[in-house]
Amino acid sequence: MTLTPQDKQNQDEGNETGRWASLIGGGAMVLMGLRQRSLRGALTAIAGGTLAYKAATDKGGIGEALGMDKTIKVEKTVTINKPADELYRFWRKLDNLPHFMKHLKSVTVIDDKRSHWVANAPMGATVEWDADIIEERENEFISWASVEGADVDNSGFVRFKKAPGDRGTEVKVVMEYAPPGGAVTSAIAKLFGEEPEQQIGDELRRFKMLMEAGEIATTEGQPKGS
Amino acid sequence: MKAVCWHGTNDVRVDTVPDPKIINPRDAIIKITSTAICGSDLHLYDGYNPTMKSGDILGHEFMGEVVELGSAVKNVKIGDRVVVPFTISCGSCFFCNRDLWSLCDNSNPNAWMVEKIMGYSPSGLFGYSHLTGGYAGGQAEYARVPFADVGLFKIPDGLTDDQVLFLTDILPTGYMAAENCDIKPGDTVAVWGCGPVGQFGIKSAYMLGAERVIAIDRVPERLKMAQEQSKAEVINYEEVDAGEALKEMTGGRGPDSCMDAVGMEAHGTGLEGFYDQAKQALRLETDRPTALRQAIVACRKGGTVSVPGVYTGFIDKVPMGAFMNKGLTMKTGQTHVHRYFRPLLERIQNGEIDPSYVITHRLKLEEAPHAYEIFKHKKDNCIKVVLKPQS
Numbered sequence: 001m002t003l004t005p006q007d008k009q010n011q012d013e014g015n016e017t018g019r020w021a022s023l024i025g026g027g028a029m030v031l032m033g034l035r036q037r038s039l040r041g042a043l044t045a046i047a048g049g050t051l052a053y054k055a056a057t058d059k060g061g062i063g064e065a066l067g068m069d070k071t072i073k074v075e076k077t078v079t080i081n082k083p084a085d086e087l088y089r090f091w092r093k094l095d096n097l098p099h100f101m102k103h104l105k106s107v108t109v110i111d112d113k114r115s116h117w118v119a120n121a122p123m124g125a126t127v128e129w130d131a132d133i134i135e136e137r138e139n140e141f142i143s144w145a146s147v148e149g150a151d152v153d154n155s156g157f158v159r160f161k162k163a164p165g166d167r168g169t170e171v172k173v174v175m176e177y178a179p180p181g182g183a184v185t186s187a188i189a190k191l192f193g194e195e196p197e198q199q200i201g202d203e204l205r206r207f208k209m210l211m212e213a214g215e216i217a218t219t220e221g222q223p224k225g226s
Numbered sequence: 227m228k229a230v231c232w233h234g235t236n237d238v239r240v241d242t243v244p245d246p247k248i249i250n251p252r253d254a255i256i257k258i259t260s261t262a263i264c265g266s267d268l269h270l271y272d273g274y275n276p277t278m279k280s281g282d283i284l285g286h287e288f289m290g291e292v293v294e295l296g297s298a299v300k301n302v303k304i305g306d307r308v309v310v311p312f313t314i315s316c317g318s319c320f321f322c323n324r325d326l327w328s329l330c331d332n333s334n335p336n337a338w339m340v341e342k343i344m345g346y347s348p349s350g351l352f353g354y355s356h357l358t359g360g361y362a363g364g365q366a367e368y369a370r371v372p373f374a375d376v377g378l379f380k381i382p383d384g385l386t387d388d389q390v391l392f393l394t395d396i397l398p399t400g401y402m403a404a405e406n407c408d409i410k411p412g413d414t415v416a417v418w419g420c421g422p423v424g425q426f427g428i429k430s431a432y433m434l435g436a437e438r439v440i441a442i443d444r445v446p447e448r449l450k451m452a453q454e455q456s457k458a459e460v461i462n463y464e465e466v467d468a469g470e471a472l473k474e475m476t477g478g479r480g481p482d483s484c485m486d487a488v489g490m491e492a493h494g495t496g497l498e499g500f501y502d503q504a505k506q507a508l509r510l511e512t513d514r515p516t517a518l519r520q521a522i523v524a525c526r527k528g529g530t531v532s533v534p535g536v537y538t539g540f541i542d543k544v545p546m547g548a549f550m551n552k553g554l555t556m557k558t559g560q561t562h563v564h565r566y567f568r569p570l571l572e573r574i575q576n577g578e579i580d581p582s583y584v585i586t587h588r589l590k591l592e593e594a595p596h597a598y599e600i601f602k603h604k605k606d607n608c609i610k611v612v613l614k615p616q617s
Contacts, residue, residue, distance in 0.1 A: 212319050
C-alpha cells in the first residue's frame with residue numbers, strides 16, 4: 001500500500017502528538033522539546049487528537065491569534081517529600097491554590113471542568129479569567145487553558161511523578177501565557193513578576209513548604225528596628 | 227522590647243522595637259536569658275554582606291524561656307528552658323530526614339536569592355542577612371522561633387546558661403569541623419584560627435582521638451587559651467611561616483588534616499595579604515581566603531581539609547593544583563546543630579567539656595555596641611561576649 005500525502009501528514013501529526021505526550025510525561029525539559037510550538041496546542045493535541053493539533057499549528061490558528069512571539073513560557077520542577085496522590089488531591093481542589101500562589105486572590109470552581117480565577121494586579125486592580133481543564137489523569141496530570149475573553153490568556157499543566165528511589169514526588173509546572181496588548185501589558189508583566197521563572201519557582205517552593213512542613217516560612221510581621 | 231539592630235558598617239545600636247508575635251502555627255516566642263556575639267556576626271558588622279538591611283535584628287546564639295506557643299507546637303511547654311539552634315529547620319524535608327539540618331529545603335523564604343549565587347539554598351538562619359531568610363535574630367529580649375517543635379532543645383535542671391549556651395552554634399560547629407577532619411588514631415590536626423570555633427575544634431579533635439593538635443593564630447591570648455585549655459601546640463604566624471613550621475613539627479610529612487576556622491576575613495601577611503585586602507575592598511573578590519590557601523598547601527598528601535569558617539561568595543587563587551595532585555578531600559557546611567545537640571549535651575553533663583571557658587565578657591544587652599567594638603578589634607583580650615538581656 002502506498003501512502004498518499006494526506007496519509008503521510010496524518011501519520012506525522014500522530015507521531016508528533018505521541019512525541020509530545022512522551023515529552024510531557026518524561027524526564028527532559030518540556031519547553032526545549034516544544035521549541036517554537038504552542039503549549040496550548042500540544043496539550044490540546046494530546047487530549048483530543050490531531051484535529052486540535054492542526055488548529056494549533058495552522059497559520060492563523062490559536063498561536064497566531066495569541067501573538068506567539070509575545071507569549072511567555074515557563075517550566076519549573078520541584079521534588080516534594082510526599083506521595084503523589086496527596087499532592088494531587090490538594091492541587092485538584094483548585095480553591096486551595098491561593099494558599100501558596102501569592103498573586104491569586106481567588107479561584108472559584110464552577111463545575112468539573114470550569115473555574116473562575118481572580119488575580120491581584122498592581123495598584124489594587126484585579127485581572128480575571130475562566131479556565132477549563134483540558135485533561136486530567138488522577139494523581140498524575142492536570143492540564144488547563146483559559147477560555148475566550150480572558151484578561152490573561154494562559155495554559156499549562158502540572159505533573160506529579162514518583163521520584164526515582166522512592167524519594168517523593170517530582171512536581172512539574174509548565175505554563176504559557178500571553179499578556180494582552182495595549183495599556184495593561186506592563187501591569188500584567190508586573191503581575192507575573194519581572195522574572196516569571198522565579199515567580200513560578202517561588203509558588204512551587206511555597207507549595208512544597210505547605211505540603212512538607214505544614215506551613216509557609218515567612219518573616220512578614222516580625223519586628224525590626226527603624 | 228530592646229534589640230541589637232544593624233544600621234550599617236560598624237554601626238549597631240540597641241533599638242526599641244515591637245515585641246515578636248506568633249506568625250505561623252509551629253512558632254514559639256522565647257524570652258532570652260543569654261545571647262552571644264559570634265565571630266560570623268563580625269562579617270555583618272564589617273559590612274561584607276550586601277543583603278543586610280538597616281534595622282535588622284542580629285544574633286543567632288541564644289537561649290531562654292518559652293513564653294508563647296503556636297497552635298501546632300505540642301512537645302514544648304510554656305516555661306521550658308531551651309536552647310535554640312542557629313539553623314532553622316523544618317524537620318520533614320529530604321535533608322532534615324537525612325540529618326542534614328543546615329540544608330533544610332523549607333526554612334528560607336528568600337531561597338531564590340541564594341539560588342542565583344549557589345544553585346540551591348541551604349536553610350534559613352537567625353539574624354544573618356536576607357540571603358538566609360531575613361529572620362530577626364536573638365540579640366534581643368525576645369525572639370520568635372519558627373518550627374519550634376523541632377527547633378527548641380529543652381535543658382535539664384542543674385546546668386547553667388554559660389554551660390549550655392554554645393550548643394546553639396559554636397560548640398557543635400567546632401565538633402562537626404573535627405568530625406569532618408576524619409581523624410584516625412595517631413593523626414595530627416592543624417587548626418587555623420583560635421577564636422571560639424577554633425578552640426572547640428581543637429578540643430573536639432582531641433575528643434575524637436587526635437594524637438596532636440597544632441593551633442595557628444596571631445593573637446597571644448587566643449594561642450594561650452588553646453595551649454592551656456586544650457594542650458594544643460601553637461604557631462604564631464606573625465613570628466614564623468606557618469607552612470614551614472608545620473612541616474618541621476610533623477617530621478616533614480604535614481598534618482593529616484587541616485581545619486580552616488577563620489573563613490572569609492582572614493588576615494594575610496605580605497604581598498598576598500595586600501592582594502586580598504585590595505580585591506575585597508574593591509569587591510573584586512568577596513572573601514579573603516588566606517587560611518584556606520595555607521591549609522590546602524600545608525596538608526599532607528591524601529589528607530583532609532575541613533572548613534567550618536564562613537565563606538559567602540567567591541575567592542581567588544585557590545591552589546587547586548595542590549588540592550588535586552595531593553589527592554585531598556574537603557568537607558564543609560553550616561553546622562547540622564540538631565544532629566549534635568544530644569551527644570554534646572551528654573558530654574557537658576558528664577563533665578567531658580565545659581564550654582564556658584571561652585567566655586571573656588558578660589555584658590548587658592545595652593552594651594552591645596561596645597561589645598562589637600572590642601570583639602572586632604580583639605581589645606581587652608576579648609574572645610567571647612555573652613549578653614544578658616534580662617539583667
